[in-house]
Amino acid sequence: MSLLPNSTTGDIVVLVGHPSTGSRTGAVGRAVAAQLGDEPGHSLRVVELAELGTGPLGEDGVAVQEAEELVRGAGLLVVATPVFKAGYPGILKLFLDRLEPTALEPVVAVPVILTASSAHGALADLQLRVVLQAVGALLPVPSFVLEEHHLDDLPQYVDAWQGRFGTAARAVVRALDAERVSAR
Amino acid sequence: MSLLPNSTTGDIVVLVGHPSTGSRTGAVGRAVAAQLGDEPGHSLRVVELAELGTGPLGEDGVAVQEAEELVRGAGLLVVATPVFKAGYPGILKLFLDRLEPTALEPVVAVPVILTASSAHGALADLQLRVVLQAVGALLPVPSFVLEEHHLDDLPQYVDAWQGRFGTAARAVVRALDAERVSAR
Amino acid sequence: MSLLPNSTTGDIVVLVGHPSTGSRTGAVGRAVAAQLGDEPGHSLRVVELAELGTGPLGEDGVAVQEAEELVRGAGLLVVATPVFKAGYPGILKLFLDRLEPTALEPVVAVPVILTASSAHGALADLQLRVVLQAVGALLPVPSFVLEEHHLDDLPQYVDAWQGRFGTAARAVVRALDAERVSAR
Amino acid sequence: MSLLPNSTTGDIVVLVGHPSTGSRTGAVGRAVAAQLGDEPGHSLRVVELAELGTGPLGEDGVAVQEAEELVRGAGLLVVATPVFKAGYPGILKLFLDRLEPTALEPVVAVPVILTASSAHGALADLQLRVVLQAVGALLPVPSFVLEEHHLDDLPQYVDAWQGRFGTAARAVVRALDAERVSAR
16 A cells, blocks of 8 residues: 655544544544645545454555655644543554654644543543643644534534634744755 | 363453564563463463454454453453554454453453553553453553553563552452352 | 640541632532541541631641641641632641651642632642542542532532542551551 | 834733742743843833732732733733643632633643653643643744753853754734734
C-alpha cells in the first residue's frame, strides 16, 4: 500500500487511532483537520492504524514504516482517537511506542477525542497529551473532545472550537515552518 | 495464615506488560508478588504478554483467552510494566482494551513500574491506575515504582514498600475473598 | 473554638474543603462517612475549613492546629470537596500544604467530590488523590464522585458505592489499626 | 520586532505563586519571562501573591483586585510556582479560584515550576495546566520545569527551553494580539 508518494513536509495528517476502519472517530478527525487547513481544498492525508495489515504494529512492515514517515513529516498532526477504558486505544500507543523521544519535534499535534463519557474523555485526553509530548510533539491548543451524543451537531462544535483555537494552532504551524525554512 | 487455600480463583498473578520476554520489568514484578503472598513457596502465575504469539492481541487466539481468564480470576494481580514515552506500553493497553468495564471487579491490582525517569514513571503510574480502575480493579495501595538505577538494591526497595503497604494490600485481598465466599 | 477534646486515634473525621460553611459538599461528605463507620451511631468529627477563622490558614491560629491534629489522628479521613476550576479549592490545598510528607501515614483517606461537571470532577479527583498520597495518606478505594444533579438521589449513590467499596475501605482501616496496636 | 508596544493589555506578567516573598521560584519565573519578551529591557510586571496583604485572598482587598486585573490583561502570563506535596501551593489555587471559567481567555500562559523532585514536578505541572486551562488560558508550549539542583545552571536551561519553545510561544501571543486588534 502506498500511502503518500511525493509527501512534503508540512502537510496536515490525520492519524486515526481506532482499531477498526471506517470509524466515526476518523470522520470527526477529518472534520477538524479540514477546517485547520488554510486553503480551501487543502488535501488531508489520513493514516488509519486499522489498515496497517494483520501483523502487530511492532513488526516493520512497509505500511507501518510509511505511516511513521508520514506522521514524522506532518506540519500539523490531528490524532483522532476513541476512548477505551478511560484511555486511548492500545493500537495507538503501540504506534507511538515505535517513535524515539524527539521523533515529532517539528510537529504540531491536535488530539481529537470522541467519547461516550465526558469523565473518561477528560482522562484519556490528559494521557494522550502526556504521551504525545513525550515524543516531542507540540500541543499548542486544547484538544477537541466530543461526546458521542453531540455527533449530530459536529459542524457546530468544530466551528466553535476553530473560532477559539484555530488562530493559535495555525500561528504555531506557520511559525515553526518559517523557522525550519530559515534553518536550511 | 493461608491467603488463598485450594483456590484457582484468588491466586497471585503477575501480568507482565513488556513487549519482550525475559525483561527486568518481569523480574521486578515477580519480586514484588513473591512477597505479597503469605506463604513461603506460594506459587505465582505469570502472564507474559510478549509470549502470546505473533498475532495481534485483538485476535482471539487460545493463549490470549487463557491469559485473560487467569487475570480475571486473580485474587491479587501484579501489573508489571516498563515506561515507554511517559506511559505504559501499547501491548498492555491492547490487552486491557479487551476487557469490559467490570471485568476485574473482584481483583486487587498492584502496579509495578520500572522506569529510567522518575518523572515519566510518575506519569505512567497515574495513567495505568486510571485505566485499571476503569476495568473494575481495586488499587488499594500506591504502586511500586522503581528507577532503573536502583535495580541492584531491588530487595531493599521491595522490603520497604512491603513494610508500608503489604498489610493493607493483603487485608483487602482477604476481605474481598471472604465477601466472595459468603456470597456463594 | 474547641474542636475535639478527648479525641482518640482512629475516629472517622470529615474534612470539608469548602470555603463556605453549610455546604452541600459537607453534607455529602457526612453521608458517606456515616455509612463507613462500623457501628450505628458512630459519631463523626467534622472539620470545616471555612470555620477556621478569618486569618489565612498559614497562620498558626489555635483552631487550625486543632484541626490539623484531628486530621492526623483520624483512622478514616473523608475529604469532602467541591470542584472549582477543574480542581479542588485553594483552601483545601492551603491546609494540606501545612503537613509534612509523612503526616498522614497512618490515615486511610476517602475523597468525596461534588461536581457540576463530570469531566472536571474526574480531573479534580485525580489531583486530590495525588496530593493526599504525597502527605502519606492511603487511598484504598475509588473516590465517591457525585454530580450535582444526582443530589436528590444521594442515599442510593452512597449505598451503591458502599456496596462495592465499603468492605475494602473498612478492611484497611482495621488492618492498619491492628498493626498500630501490635506495634505499641 | 515589537511584541506589544504602547499597551498595558498584552504585557508580560509574572504571577509568583509562592507563599513567601523573595523566593527562588520568583527569580526563575522572571528569568524565563525576560527571555520571552522580544525587546531588551522589555519591562515585566510581577505579581507576588505573598505580598497581597495578610488577609485571605478571598477578601476583596484592593491589592488582590489589582493583581487580578493585571493577570487578566496579560498578553503573556508566566505562572511561577514551587511544588508542595506534589502540587502547586494553595495560595496559587486560592487566587485562581477567584476567576470565572473564561477569565483568561485572551491570555497565553507559561507555567514555570521549580521542584526538588522530578516526579512531583511532573505531577504538579499536570495539575497546574489543567486548572489554568479551566480558567480559559491558552498553554501553547510545555512548561519550564526545573529541578532545584540545576539552579546554578539556570541560564543554560532557560536558553535551551527558549530555543525549542520560544518561537511557538511568541507566535501565539502575536496571533492572538492581532486577532484582538482586528476585532476592535
